[in-house]
Amino acid sequence: MKKKLLIIEDEKSVAKQLRWGLSEEYEITIASNAAQAKPFLSSGVFPVITLDLGLPPDPDTPEQGFKLLEEIAVLAPHTRVIVITGNTEEEHAIKAVALGAVDFSEKPINLKLLKIILARAYKISALAEAKRRLQKQSRQTGSLAGMLGVSAAMNMVFDRLRHASTTDYPILITGNTGTGKELAAHAVHSLSQRSTQNLIIVNCGAIPENLLESELFGHEKGAFTGAVSRQIGKFEQAEQGTLFLDEIGELPLALQVKILRVLQESTIQRLGGAKTLSLDVRVIAATNVNLEESIAKGTFREDLYYRLNVVPLRLPDLRERPEDILLLAHHFLHEESQKLKRGQMAFLPAALTALAAYHWPGNVRELQNRIRRALATTFDKRISAVDLGLDEIPQEQEEQKLFTLKETRERAERSVIFQALALTGNNISKAANLLEVSRPTLYDLLNKHEISIKK
Known part of the structure; x- marks a missing residue:
């Protein structure tokens, strides 16, 4: 097409x-003035347009073209504009x-x-459209480019990732294994x-120092x-792409100096060259160690850190985003069982x-591995706690404390709400049905427990 x-x-x-020269590759529509062009622009079906700045009623000046260009930002914000100018009008092109x-x-x-x-x-235009599609998908399904989560903590991560993707600035990703x-x-x-x-x-951390x-x-040679x-x-x-330096905290000091120089000057020299x-x-760099502590110990350069x-x-x-646990568990079970053709x-x-x-x-990686362990050790269609290796987990994971009946009820209530939201991808109607309560009642419970849901 x-x-x-x-x-x-x-x-x-x-x-x-233009019609003669471009019609083999493009479906051409011609508009001879701003009034004719506006309905086409508002339709949203043109990813790219060419715009002659000299338009009626003042074709000898660029004013009408500039005016329409400003309106395009509202009429068709995602449309890419290529301006046609005279060969002596460089200042108009720059504007x-x-x-x-x-x-x-x-x-x-x-x-x-x-x-060209x-x-x-x-x-x-295609890249921008793909990006908008990913962002829309993430808001609707609790996913972003392969990452899953409906919790407030992950929504914050998704927002930061979207903003970070619009620049070329270095990123330092921290977090536990x-x-x-x-x-x-x-x-x-x-x-x-x-x-x-x-x-x-x-x-x-996986490459020997003498080869790194x-x-x-x-x-x-x-x-x-x-x-x-x-x-x-x-x-x-x-x-022209992206370099991901995982476990940057393991980098030897001598190489830290060279990485710093690359970041400062955007140049390298090959060994022997x-x-x-x-x-x-x-x-993009990542680490699971505290680099500020490494700086204090003298094992990581402060200037490289900044x-x-x-x-x-x-x-x-994962324990900071409990409402994502069951969402991830169901995703991994479906994904792994599909790979194994287990139905x-x-x-x-x-x-x-x-x-x-x-x-x-062990966070998300442990969750995925426990589900793989279950699939490797049972052929049943329903996975049990024993299959997951969670039946023998000692009940000392939280600080031992005697809760009152009221506190126990509220903790259980909050937990089951998170589970219902995770199972339904934050769909209020479906979550209410799972909990066998009305939508207004569920909204009251969300307010009571200060649980916010990002739309």
């Missing part, structure tokens, strides 16, 4: 040229870009160059304008014994209770 293209052009000869145009093309029109500009604009730091890096990359390029992942520098920066050919390092592999290479790489920590992102432990499976009620009550020291 051809892509739709709106051409706003009052000169019939130019409009005819148009400042008003929101993504590019410009000069008259007389070079069709070959315009096709159009292809780039449609690519940008198993909280999903690599998934968060994937989410930022997939939402960003770098999503069509590589996401390169390096586990700084070569792994990161590459080497030239003969740089050291065994270097029989040139090797391109991870930084170069991530050119004399040439300085410029790079365009977005860096360079990496431009956008801080902390991932909560429809479910948890027994006692298993759901055990899942919700456990404190999850």
Whole structure:
């Protein structure tokens, strides 16, 4: 199917040229003035348009074009505008870009160059549309680029990820083992304008120290014994994309200096090489150690910490987001049983209770592994607490305290509300049905327990 293209052009000869030159690739619609163009713009069906600044009733000035360009921001906020200008009107093109145009093309029109500009604009439009789709999906389903959660804690994480994806600033992801730091890096990359390029992942703690520098920066032939050919390092592999440095706290001090230099200068040198290479790489780092404590001990550079920590992102432990436990459990059970072709499976009620009550020291990774363990040890269609290995968990996970009957009722009430919301993806009507109460009653309970639901 051809892509739709709106051409706003009052000169019939130019409009005819554009239709003739572009109709093989695009479905062309022509508007000769602002009044004709506005209904087309409001329809929302044109991802990209070309706009001649000289429009009636003043075709010899750019005023009508500038005025329409400002209105497009309201009429069609997601439409990408390519401005058509005279070859002596560079200042008009610059002003148009400042008003929101993504590019410009000069008259007389070079069709070959315009096709390149159009292809780039449609690519940008497609990326932006994919990003909006992911964001809409995350709000509706409690997911974002592979991450799941309906809790207030995860909604905050999702918001931070969305904002972080709009910039190229370094990100420092912190959180305990198993909280999903690599998934968060994937989410930022997939939402960003770098999503069509590589996401390169390096586990700084898994590579021997003597090989790490070569792994990161590459080497030239003969740089050291065994270097029989040139090797391109991870930084170069991530050119125009994203480099994820996992376990950054394990990085040796000597390499920390070199990483700092890359962040400051956006250049590298391969081992044994004399040439300085410029790079365009977005860096995301992650750690499960307290880097401020490492700074105090002298094992991590303070200047590197501040360079990496431009956008801080902390991932909560699973016990901090209890309303997500059953949501994740059902997701993993469905996902893993599909892989194994085991058909429809479910948890027994006692298993759901055990899942919700456990404190999850290994976080989401432990939850996923316990479900895999259950599937590996039973062929039943219903998973029990025994299958999950949760029947032998000592009941000393919380500080021992005797609760009053009122406190016990409120804790149980709050827990079962979280479970119902998790099972229904925050759908109030379905949660109320599960709890066998009316919608108004459930809203009263939410207010009583100060449980907020993000729409």
